Amino acid sequence: MRALGTVAWAWLLLLQQLAGASHVVYENLEVEATTAAVRPSIVDPLLRTGYHFQPRKNWINDPNAPLYYKGWYHLFYQYNPKGAVWGNIVWGHSVSRDLINWVALQPAIEPSIPSDRYGCWSGSATTLADGTPAIMYTGVNRPDVNYQVQNVAYPRNRSDPLLREWVKPSHNPIIVPGGGINATQFRDPTTAWRAAGDGLWRLLIGSVTEARHGVAYVYRSRDFRRWTRARRPLHSAATGMWECPDFYPVGAPGRRAGVETETSAVSDGDGGSPRRRQQAKYVLKNSLDLRRYDYYTVGTYDRAAERYVPDDPAGDERHLRYDYGNFYASKTFYDPVKQRRVLWGWANESDTAADDVAKGWAGIQAIPRTVWLDPSGKQLLQWPIEEVEALRGRSVALKNRVIKPGQHVEVTGIQTAQADVEVSFEVSSLAGAEALLDPALASDAQRLCGARGAAVEGGVGPFGLWVLASGDREERTAVFFRVFRRGGGGGHDKPVVLMCTDPTKSSLDANLYQPTFAGFVDTDISNGKISLRTLIDRSVVESFGAGGRTCILSRVYPSIAIGSKARLYVFNNGRADVRVSRLTAWEMKKPLMNGA
Ligand SMILES: *[C@@H]1O[C@H](CO)[C@@H](O)[C@H](O)[C@H]1NC(C)=O
């Protein structure tokens, strides 16, 4: 935000006005969404998010084709211009200088040709050799069935840094299902890459086989126009339909710098020698339609065989997740400005569709995250992009504060409905950790957290934060850790750390989808130390455990803990003392957000 020059700001403000005007036009076309509401939403207007990405109103889902072009970040997204439920999908389009302040433009892609008449669904951007971005997306071309084909679109005016208009060439569609592919399950093309010296582009399309295996098909092309399917898919696993595949190289373990998707035909570019590229690890992510979560593995890309091999042979079953909460249809892009890989993901609402209609909006994007390979090489680390820190305002801190068993401490002095909290905990002793004897719970974080929620006293933990809490703490969302030891291991096993978000007391309204969300944290807690960062944004609680090893985004709708009534506490419901070595909480300002 601070980096923005005056000229850029003038631009943003002008665009903001233009964008506002365009929304007025839509209002006339709108089916009177609000008259359908028979009762006001239980969701208070103050629960609309302050700094998470949202259009001014209506429904959004998948982030599409994130890219950087001539000084601007672009985000496209599945958007219903006519209401707050899924339908009438077009590609919403917003631009930003810093990934934090956003200005909405006219939709970039709308149904207009035979091969997208009944839907313009998700897709990705590829930067071609001459620097032009191309968008590949899924079109629906039949009214009766969701028959899916892939289309391409190019900017009308390459000199326009805002890429306001997109042209669909007449040779669309450029990929149609065939050769046994189920045409209703064939979508979400990835960013294309050129890996080998053969000069061919490659991309993936998500699908499912007759045997119900999720599959990522490889298509190749010399000219970005005629595409041929490779004989074998890049990868496949017994999980049901793969939506929104994402496939990208990552740097060496522990190296935060991202690696650009290979797009130059000569493979000796700035990514190093072909040999070094061969050794680079890759990530394959798929959005599992059946489970509605995003799963990934780390592995290698065998260019000769055009196959991806996960490092962990059980990886496809072990199910590492980007986020153990509400986070789906995600997509990364390489940011050439800061040389990092940035992850966007969609978080839906947890209220009812009737509430969404009544409140007029549904869906947000999670705060963009920088992703890189953990030093162990086994998983990714994720951290909110540094730009979000420009929104930090007034702050308060706690230092060296011991929280005794059963105690809690309120963090006072700032409003915490819209806040960023960083805390370092230190557990006095791990000796009292509960034994984890039930194998069904030991392998299922979600069930474990459901059985041992924040209110169930433990040995080491539960300890953590109560956020969006009411003054009497009747209402609160707990974000916490709990440490276990495995039974029968002779006491030498590494302690098991569970991270959990428990929203079961987040609202007095019982009519909400409020499951506990949890993941294990692969961290060494033998020195007793663990950190937590939580981005609180009115109806969003987005948490990063142990430096981004485990992430959980949860949507909550307090009835009391709204606006200035929202409070923040540190709690300890275990039998071991927990020291807060340091806690800093910042109020978060509101950025420009699409004219809202
Ligand atoms: C293309 O975009 C540039 C930069 O916005 C603008 O100056 C120019 O007039 C545009 N050209 C056309 C044909 O619209």
Ligand SMILES: *[C@@H]1O[C@H](CO)[C@@H](O)[C@H](O)[C@H]1NC(C)=O
């Ligand atoms: C294609 O997928 C749809 C949706 O899952 C399913 O109902 C249909 O039976 C499938 N068709 C074939 C030929 O497998």
Ligand SMILES: *[C@H]1O[C@@H](CO)[C@H](O)[C@@H](O)[C@@H]1NC(C)=O
């Ligand atoms: C988000 O909403 C909840 C509650 O309606 C559903 O259970 C989830 O499946 C849904 N998530 C996605 C990704 O659609």
